Amino acid sequence: MSETVRLVCPAGRKHVELWAGYALVALGAVAVAVDPSHWANVTLGVLLVLVGAALAVHGHMIKSPVLEVSDGEFRYERGRYIVRVPFHDIGSYHVLPGRIRSLGLCDTAGRPKRFPSLQNRRTSRAYLPLTGMTSPAKVESFMAVAGIPPRKRSLTS
Template sequence: MSQTVRLVCPSGRKHAELWSGYLLAALGAVAIVMDPAHWANITLGLLLVLLGVGLAVHGHLIKAPVLEISDGEFHYRRGAYEVSVPFGDIGSYYLLPGGVRSLGLCDTAGRPKRFPSLRSRRTSRTYLPLTGMTSPAKVESFMAMAGIPPRKRSLAS
C-alpha cells in the first residue's frame, strides 16, 4: 500500500466542551458589556469568561483516536498511546458494538491480536477503543479502502 489512508474518529465530548466554552465566554463578555459600571456584572462576566476559556482549553486538549495505514503499517493513535502493526500481520477486523465502539484486529490465522492496555495497567486487550460517535459504516469503508476484510461473526463457519 503506497498511499496513506486515515480516519479520525469524531469525539462528542470534545465538541461539547469547545462549544460550551465558547458560549460561556461570549455570555461573560455580554454580561460585562451590558452594565460595565456595576461590580456584580463585572464579577459574573469575568467568572463566565474564565470558566468558558477553561472549558475551551480542556476541549482542545482532548485527543480523538486516529486510524492510519501508511508505509505498510497500521497505526492507531489516541493521545500518547500508539500501536503499530505491520500490514501483512493483519488478516481481518471486527467491530465491537456498544456505547464506545471498538476495533479488533485478527492475525492471518483468525486469532484476535492482543494490544497493551491504554492506561498502563498490567492487562492487555484484544481491541482498540474508538468513540461512541464513530459510525460503523465509516470504519468499514476505511478498512475496505485499506484492503482489510471483515471477520465473519458466525462461529459455525
C-alpha cells in the same frame, strides 16, 4: 500500500466542551457589555469568561483516536498511546458494538490480536477503543479502502 489512508474518530465530548466554553466566554463578554458600571455584571462576566476559557482549553486537550494505514503499517494513535502493526500481520477486523465502539483486529490465522492496555496496566486487550460517535459504516469503509476484510468475510474464519 504507498498511499496513506486516515480516519479521525469524532469525539463528542471534545465538541461539547469547545462549544460550551466558547459560549460561556461570549456570554461573559455580553454580561460585562450590558452594564459595565455595576460590579455584579463585571464579576459575573469575569467568572463566565474564566470558566469558559478553562472549559475550551480542556476541550482542546482531548485527543481523538486516529486510524492510519501507510507504508505497509497499520497505526492506531490516541494521545501518547500508539499501536503499530505490520499490514501483512492483519487478516481481518471486526467492530465491537456498544456505547463506545471498539476495533478488533485478527491475525492471518483468525485469532484476535492482543494490544497493551491504555492505562499502562499489566493486562492486555484484544480491541482498540474508538469513540461513541464513530459510525461503524465509516470504519468499514476505511478498512475497505485500506484493503482489510471484515472478520465475517475473511478466508480464515
